[in-house]
Amino acid sequence: MAPTVFQKEPGWWKGAVIYQIYPRSFQDANGDGIGDLLGIVNRLPYVAALGVDAIWISPFFTSPMKDYGYDVSDYYNVDPMFGSLADFDQVIATAHAYGLKVMIDLVLSHTSDQHPWFKESRASRDNPRADWYVWAEPKPDGTVPNNWQSQFGGTSWHWDARREQYYLHNFLTSQPDLNFHSPAVQDALLDVARFWLERGVDGFRLDTINYYVHDAELRDNPALPKEQRNDKTAPSVNPYNHQLHVYDKNRPENLAFLARFRQLMDGYGAAAVGEVGDSHRGLEILGEYTRGDDRMQMSYAFEFLSGTAMPAATVAEVFAEVARVAADGWVCWAYSNHDVERHITRWGLTAAAARTYVSLMICLRGSLCLYQGEELGLPEADIAFEDLQDPYGKEFWPEFKGRDGCRTPMPWDPAQVNAGFSPARPWLPVPSPHYPLAVSAAEADPAALLHHYRRALAFRRGHPSLRVGEITDVTVEGEVLSFRRTEGRETILCFFNLSEEPATVTVPPGHWVAIGGEIGSTRPTPDFQLYLGPWQPSILLLDSAH
Incomplete structure (x- = not known):
């Protein structure tokens, strides 16, 4: 595909198709078994040939990798395993040469406990960043401040001996939550976004966007009756599902920060898609966060990212709920991503069914997210416990096997070692069922799902009624x-x-x-x-x- 002149037209995001790249598993350019930024550069012609409008790159920032990049220790740099800032600049330049926008994954709700901000905050109760994280006194008997649960299991409070206080973590204990009630924290995070916008990014995928602000009074979440529980945002074995999360996330104060973030993006013609993780009010929150011109452009919930089947009545019910609570907003639809079982397996799709759901997707009102490998029809990988990397899976194994099954390396060539991903042993194994589905094999097979995706995306692009x-x-x-x-x-x-x-x-x-x-x-x-x-x-x- 010949490079084109890059332009950032107003409203480019509306109806756009965004291709998610999980950098650890896309392409290894330096032979260490881990995907990197230059690997992305090398494969951008393939991505552009799909007919997508933008790429979303999962986190590549400096990180101790306890949660594989979603625990940031330096927002302003690239982790050495992925390359350098110069390599990222090459990603931007190459993507733009092919007419692709670049969106990066910003993790603003929390940092790594190795971030300098947290190291300073935990040092004392009176340092300049003492209130940059969510600290709370124990109850008189020394127990945790309230009943909030971590999405990775157990209480969301961790005792810190330095300050003799608890700090909040909605995920791992090594991922302390930032305190968005502090204006200085908001300013610092907007500076982070500004840095990457100045570097040329066209937008952001905002991780856990509804987790930013917590209840300042630290009130207990109410219990959720068993019959109302579901597994949209956490596996059913997780006690996180036993609460209605009205105080640890989903706070109305979040809208003021989103307005500030939107104002910053508007100055650069940038756009954001927010991840709304909530089992009960996901679409309602999506509607709140994308309504009007002063909030996020688009968000996605988990209606099509969970469940075991998607019959016609279910799809219609989702449409009706969108019309009821998010008619003035904008949805970004996805069937698969780096956090959920691949939809080919999750829905038990035959080849014919997979094609029909692609045709359905390109006719949906909203923007679209495709996850690397779904265009090949990759099924969920079965990862042995000894190969497991995901801390979420290790915690709830074997009832929940974690997210590694959807994060295995992208297969490029079945004739090459590790299907062409890397000459070295990959960080996760390439499952044998993925070899015959590799890109080069699909290119040579006129009946391969890959060609159906290309035709479908070209068809959507040619019809404004389908896009907007x-x-x-x-x-x-x-x-x-x-x-x-x-x-x-x-x-x-x-x-x-x-x-x-x-x-x-x-x-x-x-x-x-x-x-x-x-x-x-x-x-x-x-x-x-x-x-x-x-x-x-x-x-x-x-x-x-x-």
Whole structure:
């Protein structure tokens, strides 16, 4: 693909397709078994050829890697295992040469306990950064300040002997939470964002965006009845699911910081997608965080990132909930990412079903996130306990095996050692079922899922109603989901048979032309009947000239 002149047009993010790169596992350029920034540079032509608009790079900052980069010890530098700032500049330059925007993963809710800010904060109760983290006195009997739970298991409070106080950690004990009630903390984090914007990034993926602000009074979370629990943001074996998280996260005070962050981004034409992690109010919070022009441009919840199946009725229910609580916001949809089981395995998809869900995805109203390897149809890897790296999995093994199964190295060539990821032993093994699905094998196979993704993304790019149009008339007939997308004079009607059984549905009167090609080309009969085979989509354009 020939490089193009890079431009950052206003509103580029709306309807954009963002490709997530997990740098440890994408491509190893220096032969140490760990992916790096120059490896990303080398593979950007492949990413650009998919037809995406932007890349999102998971954390590459200096870190002790207790949580694989989500525990930052220096926001202003690249961890040596990934390369250097000069290498990152090369990522920016190369991506922009191919017309790709670059979004980076900012982890603002917490730092590593090795960060200089925390080292200073824990040194005493009266130093300049004493209030930069969330410190609290023990109860009179020495126990933790309240009932808040860590998402990685157990209490979210850890005793610090230096200050003789507890500090808050929503994740690992080595990930202390920053205190967003301190104006100095907010200013420091905005300076971090400004540094990377000046370096040329086009936006951010904001990790755990609804965790930033905690309740200043440290009130207990209420208990959650068993029948209301689910595993959208934590595995079912985790007691984190036993609470309604109204005080340790999801605080209304967060909106003021988001407004400051948006104002900063607007000066650079940048955009952000926030990760909203909440089992009960995810879409509602998404609506709050993306409403209007002074908050985040887009966020994603976990409606399509969890569960064991996604039948037509479930998808329609999600659409209805978005219309109810986030109609004025903007959703970024994803089926897979670095934290959840790959959707090919999670939903138990056949090859035909996988193609249909791709066709559905590119017709959704919102922006899209694709996770590296999903375009190859990679299943979840089965990682032996002795190879496990994820501390989350080690804590809850074997009922929950952690996140390593979706983080294994990207397979590039089945004929090469470690499928072309690295000549050295990779940090996680390349599972044998991934070799025949590698990029070079897919390139040579016209029936490979990779080509379907490329066709689907090109199709979406060619139709403004799919990228930015309204969605109306959501209907479920059996296992057939249908809806209408409209932008200007373009009206598209989408049908998806999400089952193994053939189906017949009625199409509204009008001159409908099948436009989907291999994405979905079934056309209606003269009496407006549409016959759909198992896992068959149909995408129709209203020809207003007739």
